[in-house]
Amino acid sequence: MTAQGVFDELKARGVRVEPRPNGNLYLVPRDRLTPDLVEAVRQHKPELLGLLVARHCERTGEDLAGYLDRNPSLRALLERPALQGWTPAHSVVATCQCYGITLRIDPDGTLVVGKAGAKVDEPTQPRRTLLIAIDAHADAVARLVEAGWHLRTDFPCYPIA
Numbered sequence: 257m258t259a260q261g262v263f264d265e266l267k268a269r270g271v272r273v274e275p276r277p278n279g280n281l282y283l284v285p286r287d288r289l290t291p292d293l294v295e296a297v298r299q300h301k302p303e304l305l306g307l308l309v310a311r312h313c314e315r316t317g318e319d320l321a322g323y324l325d326r327n328p329s330l331r332a333l334l335e336r337p338a339l340q341g342w343t344p345a346h347s348v349v350a351t352c353q354c355y356g357i358t359l360r361i362d363p364d365g366t367l368v369v370g371k372a373g374a375k376v377d378e379p380t381q382p383r384r385t386l387l388i389a390i391d392a393h394a395d396a397v398a399r400l401v402e403a404g405w406h407l408r409t410d411f412p413c414y415p416i417a
Contacts, residue, residue: 259303260403262296269293275308279329305330345396348389357386359401367398 257265266273271289274282281297281304283289289297297304309330313320324331352359352369360368369390390397 257296257300259300259307262293262300263304263307265293266297273297273304273308275305275312275330277327277329279305281305281308343393343396344389345393345400348386348393348397349400352386352390359390359397361398361402365398367394367401 263273266283269288270285272282272284276282281301283297309323310320312318313323349359357370358368362368367390369387
């Protein structure tokens with residue numbers, strides 16, 4: 257099960273899930289949780305925290321960097337270099353966001369990369385290496401984009417060495 261799948265299952269069971277400043281998750285009512293679901297929450301905790309924090313910031317308009325500055329335990333968890341369940345497709349989408357590259361799914365199902373209507377050699381298009389990574393993981397990237405997975409543009413971005 258993916259983090260989004262865990263989140264959807266919690267929602268379907270009527271379980272409220274909230275991030276806590278100490279990096280824990282608050283789940284109520286507990287009687288609606290199964291042992292398997294609790295284990296899935298543990299396995300996907302960093303991803304769930306990231307999802308919840310991003311949704312909170314979108315809903316409230318709060319700046320993500322400021323929110324994480326006030327919650328250093330959450331920052332430490334969310335900035336771990338290898339999150340459980342983090343895939344190459346997640347890295348591609350995160351990189352696109354960090355560098356201002358647009359990803360969207362057109363009505364015909366086409367994954368569109370870069371500025372709409374831009375020519376391949378225009379400076380608005382991503383670097384060739386990123387295009388190769390997108391192509392290599394196109395199906396997974398498209399599923400993430402279609403599901404609405406994203407990081408906010410103010411999420412910490414690390415320079416590519």
